[in-house]
Each structure stands twice: as C-alpha cells, then as structure tokens.
Amino acid sequence: MSAYLHGFGAYLPERVVPNVELAERVGKTSEWIESVSGIQERRWARPEETVADMGVAAAEDCLRKAGISSNTLGMLMLSSGSGSRGFPGPAAEVAARLGLDSTPAIDLPIASAGSLFGLALAMRLAETQGDILVVAAEKMSALIENDPNTAILFGDGAGAALVSARPGRWRMLDAVLHTDGQSRDALAFDGTGPLKMNGLTVILQAARKIPSSITEVLARQNISAQQVTAFLLHQANLNLVTRVAKSLGVDPEKMFANVQRYGNTSSASMLIAASEWADTNPEPGPIVFSAFGAGFHWGAIVADSTA
Amino acid sequence: MPPDSTRRQRLRILVQEVAGKPAPDDEQESLFESGLLDSFALPDLVSAIEKEFGIKVPDSDLNPRKFDSIDRMDAYLADHS
Numbered sequence: 129m130s131a132y133l134h135g136f137g138a139y140l141p142e143r144v145v146p147n148v149e150l151a152e153r154v155g156k157t158s159e160w161i162e163s164v165s166g167i168q169e170r171r172w173a174r175p176e177e178t179v180a181d182m183g184v185a186a187a188e189d190c191l192r193k194a195g196i197s198s199n200t201l202g203m204l205m206l207s208s209g210s211g212s213r214g215f216p217g218p219a220a221e222v223a224a225r226l227g228l229d230s231t232p233a234i235d236l237p238i239a240s241a242g243s244l245f246g247l248a249l250a251m252r253l254a255e256t257q258g259d260i261l262v263v264a265a266e267k268m269s270a271l272i273e274n275d276p277n278t279a280i281l282f283g284d285g286a287g288a289a290l291v292s293a294r295p296g297r298w299r300m301l302d303a304v305l306h307t308d309g310q311s312r313d314a315l316a317f318d319g320t321g322p323l324k325m326n327g328l329t330v331i332l333q334a335a336r337k338i339p340s341s342i343t344e345v346l347a348r349q350n351i352s353a354q355q356v357t358a359f360l361l362h363q364a365n366l367n368l369v370t371r372v373a374k375s376l377g378v379d380p381e382k383m384f385a386n387v388q389r390y391g392n393t394s395s396a397s398m399l400i401a402a403s404e405w406a407d408t409n410p411e412p413g414p415i416v417f418s419a420f421g422a423g424f425h426w427g428a429i430v431a432d433s434t435a
Numbered sequence: 436m437p438p439d440s441t442r443r444q445r446l447r448i449l450v451q452e453v454a455g456k457p458a459p460d461d462e463q464e465s466l467f468e469s470g471l472l473d474s475f476a477l478p479d480l481v482s483a484i485e486k487e488f489g490i491k492v493p494d495s496d497l498n499p500r501k502f503d504s505i506d507r508m509d510a511y512l513a514d515h516s
Contacts, residue, residue, distance in 0.1 A: 164473070310495065327474045328467060328499035335478035336494060367475050 131251040132296030133431055134259075136403035137190025137288040139182050140390060141173040147280070154276035161280045166366020170283030170391030172269040179208050180221040182286035183265035186396075187226055189403070190261065190288035194296075198226040202258025204233040205250060207242030207395040209317065209422065210267045211235075222263060232257075239315075240362050240421020242395035243287065247417060247429055248303035250291035263288045264395040271323040278325050281365070283391030287399025297406075298415065298431040304345045305427035306337070315422040334368060334420040339375035341428040342418050349414075349430055353378050356430075357413030360405055362420060363387035363397035372418075394421070439509065442488075442516075446508050449483045462505035477502065484508065490515055 146169040147158035154161075162168055173182065183206055191198055204226070206219035217235030236242045243264035250260040268282035291300070314329040338361070346353060353376040361369055366387050373380040384405045393400060398419050412433035420426035443462065450458040454471045466472045472480065480502060481492055490512075501511045 308494070326499075328477055329497075331474040332477050332481065332497045332499055333494070335475075336497065371475065371478065 129252065129255060130293055131254040131291055131300040132294065132434070133298040133300060134196070134290040134292055134294075134296035135190055135194035136399060136406050137186045137188070137193055138400040138403035139185035139189060139286045140400070141171045141177060141182070141284050143172050143174065144169050145172050145283075150280055154274055154279050156276050156280070164367070165281055166385075166388055167280065167391045168388045171285055173267050173284040177267070178218070179211050179265045179267050180218040180225065182267070182284065183208070183218055183222040183263045184225045186265065186286035186288040186399070187222060187261055187263050190290055194290040196259060196290065198228060200259055201226075201228060201231055201261050203250070203253065203260040204228065204231060205236055205246040205260065205262045206233065207236040207238060207246050207262070207264040208266055209237055209239030209242065209394055210271055211237070212270075214319070218265065238395065238421070238423065238425055239317075240364065240394050241419040241423065241425035241427065243289075243398050244362070244417055244419040244427055244429065245305060245425065247289060247291065247300075248305050248427065251300045251303055251429070254291050254293040259290060259292045259294070261288060261290055262399070264399050266394040266396045268323070268392070268394055271317050273322040275322065277327050278323055281392045282323075283393045285390055285393040285396045285400055287396045287403055289399055289402065295434065297435070298433055300429065300431045301349050302345050303427065303429040304341050304348075305425070306341060307423055307425045309423060311424050312422070314424070331368065333424055334364065334426075335371050335375070337424070337426045338372050338418050338420050338428075341426055342372075342376060342416055345428040345430050346416070351414050351430060355414055356382065356416050357411055358405060358415045359383045360398060360402045360415060360417050362418065363390065363401055364392050364420070395419075439513065442512055443505055443509050445487060446484075446505050449480065449487055450505065453480045453483055458505060462509075465503050467499065467503060484512070488512055488516060
C-alpha cells in the first residue's frame with residue numbers, strides 16, 4: 129500500500145471576530161478568553177454562506193496547489209459536523225459543484241477528528257480509488273450561543289488535502305484511529321440546540337489520548353518524536369497544543385499553531401493548519417497529524433517528505 | 436474504608452503544587468467549581484497522583500468527578516491503591 133499527500137488547501141471567511149466582540153456577549157473579558165484558549169480572533173461565515181460553499185472553496189484551492197483537475201478525482205470525502213441538514217450531507221453538493229457526476233462522495237459527520245479519519249481512509253483507498261480529495265468544512269458559528277465555555281472557542285472555515293497512490297510530496301507511512309463512545313455526550317450537537325461540551329472531560333481525555341496516539345504511530349514506524357519536523361494537530365486550544373508538546377518532550381515550536389487567528393474550526397482546523405504550514409516551504413522530514421474530538425474519536429498519522 | 440489522613444495530606448500537597456495555592460479546608464469542596472483548578476490543571480493533577488501513589492489511572496477512569504475534591508480523590512485511591 130502506497131499513498132502520498134500531494135497538497136493542501138484552505139478557505140477562511142472574510143469576517144474577523146476579535147475577542148472584544150465576544151467578550152460582552154459571554155460576560156467575560158478579552159484577556160480571559162485569550163488566557164483560557166490562546167485565541168485572539170476567529171472567522172465567521174456570512175449568514176448565507178454554507179458548509180458546502182466553504183468546502184468548494186478549499187477544494188478548489190487544494191486542486192490548484194496540487195496541480196490537478198477535479199475531473200481526475202476517484203473519490204471525494206467531506207468531513208463536517210455542522211452541515212445544515214441531515215441528508216444528503218454536503219459531500220454530494222460539493223462533488224456536484226466540482227463538476228463530478230459519478231465519482232463517489234462520502235460524508236464523514238465525525239466533527240473534530242473527521243479530517244484525520246478521512247486522511248487515514250484515503251491512505252488505504254488510494255490504490256483502488258485513484259486520487260482522493262479529503263475536504264473538511266465547518267460552520268461552527270451556527271452551533272453556538274452565549275455559553276462562554278463554547279462560544280469563545282469556535283470559528284468557521286474549510287481545509288482540503290489531496291491523497292493519491294501516485295508519488296507526491298509526502299509519503300503516508302502509517303495511521304492509528306480510535307473511538308471510545310463511553311463519553312459520547314461530553315461533546316455533542318443534537319441538531320437543534322447549541323453545541324454542548326464538558327470541557328473538563330474533553331481536556332482530560334484529549335491531553336492523554338493525543339500524545340498516546342502519536343507515540344503509538346511513531347513507535348510502529350521506529351520514529352522518535354524528536355525526529356518529527358512538524359506536528360499538524362487539530363487546533364482545539366493553544367494550551368492543549370502546548371501540553372501535547374510537553375507530554376511528547378518536543379520543542380513547542382514544532383507544533384504548528386494558528387488557533388490564535390482562526391479559533392477551533394473543528395475538523396477543518398487540521399487541514400487549514402496543514403495548508404498554511406505547507407505554504408511556508410517547510411524543511412523536509414517526518415510530519416505527524418493528530419486529532420481528538422466528539423465521540424470520542426482520535427488518532428494520528430505519520431508521513432515523511434519524499435524530497 | 437475510613438479516610439486515610441496521611442494519604443489526604445499527600446493529596447493536599449499535590450493540589451497545592453498543581454494549583455499554586457493551598458487546598459481548601461473543606462475536603463468535599465469542588466476544586467474546579469471553586470476556581471482553584473482549571474481544566475488544564477486537571478491532567479497535571481492526575482499525572483501527579485499517578486506519580487505520587489505509583490498507580491496508573493486508566494483512560495476509562497479519566498472522569499473529572501473522580502478527582503473533583505480531596506474526598507473523591509481519596510476515595511478513588513482507597514479503591515485503587
């Protein structure tokens with residue numbers, strides 16, 4: 129089995145929502161918001177802007193950077209926990225708007241770890257399906273109200289990655305995926321009311337499961353955490369990202385972070401981070417993706433540069 | 436099992452080390468609702484308990500309620516030490 133990452137893409141809505149705009153609404157200060165989350169601002173979509181709109185924009189950015197046309201795709205995966213209707217999910221609309229009329233398009237309504245699960249599935253399917261576009265798009269602003277524990281965290285946006293069996297920029301080496309449904313109510317959106325989150329439970333579990341899944345996948349490939357050149361994590365909270373670095377014993381600078389500017393964009397965040405990181409012409413070497421979220425679903429992927 | 440005063444004293448020291456403030460006199464008081472500890476201090480507290488008492492808290496026991504107060508931590512350790 130060989131699978132390669134050819135490129136990433138991203139889309140962020142234009143509207144910037146700084147902490148000061150949320151502070152009064154949630155009864156806190158801007159400083160408090162930044163201290164508990166590391167977030168300084170986030171982007172919110174326009175009221176009429178949909179998950180599919182953002183997904184298409186990120187997909188087109190990714191295809192452009194990967195240098196391929198949508199009509200060569202063998203599969204599309206769309207991760208979103210914030211789609212506007214039950215079924216069909218946004219995958220079908222995104223596929224149609226990319227000009228695909230018979231290519232399979234699969235929804236992954238997993239929320240935060242959805243893009244990680246998509247990449248891991250694409251890695252295993254690329255040899256039979258051909259080029260697979262993994263898109264994650266989230267309109268989290270539609271799921272929050274005035275609860276300071278959630279309203280301050282989330283933002284909107286979309287990311288994308290192209291996975292192929294054809295040799296590309298990073299070879300995907302291995303992936304580990306896990307699910308434990310015992311805490312499925314600790315972070316959930318029931319389709320009507322605002323998103324609910326037990327922050328203590330989520331942080332306690334994430335602080336252990338993210339490092340353990342990274343350690344698991346690296347050990348299988350005989351790669352040490354110190355050899356990894358960049359960690360591209362789900363951008364849940366800057367304090368959590370920093371804690372993961374501490375647990376792994378690596379320089380926090382290796383943790384690419386943009387949660388300060390975009391907030392937590394759920395499943396989109398990891399691919400948005402990957403897209404921005406890839407645009408910086410990063411140094412070669414192993415890279416790690418990892419995410420944790422509602423379910424709980426979590427895991428990690430390791431890839432290595434080919435040049 | 437009756438409360439173990441030595442174990443409780445060790446727990447109080449751990450809480451103080453993690454929080455940077457003394458543990459509350461009321462050992463039933465929630466360390467989180469009182470604001471003494473926040474969500475990011477909880478993983479540190481669990482790690483400190485594991486190290487101090489030589490146990491491994493399994494992921495299935497990573498429930499904040501088990502570590503919410505000196506009383507509850509003591510009860511957990513009584514069951515798992």
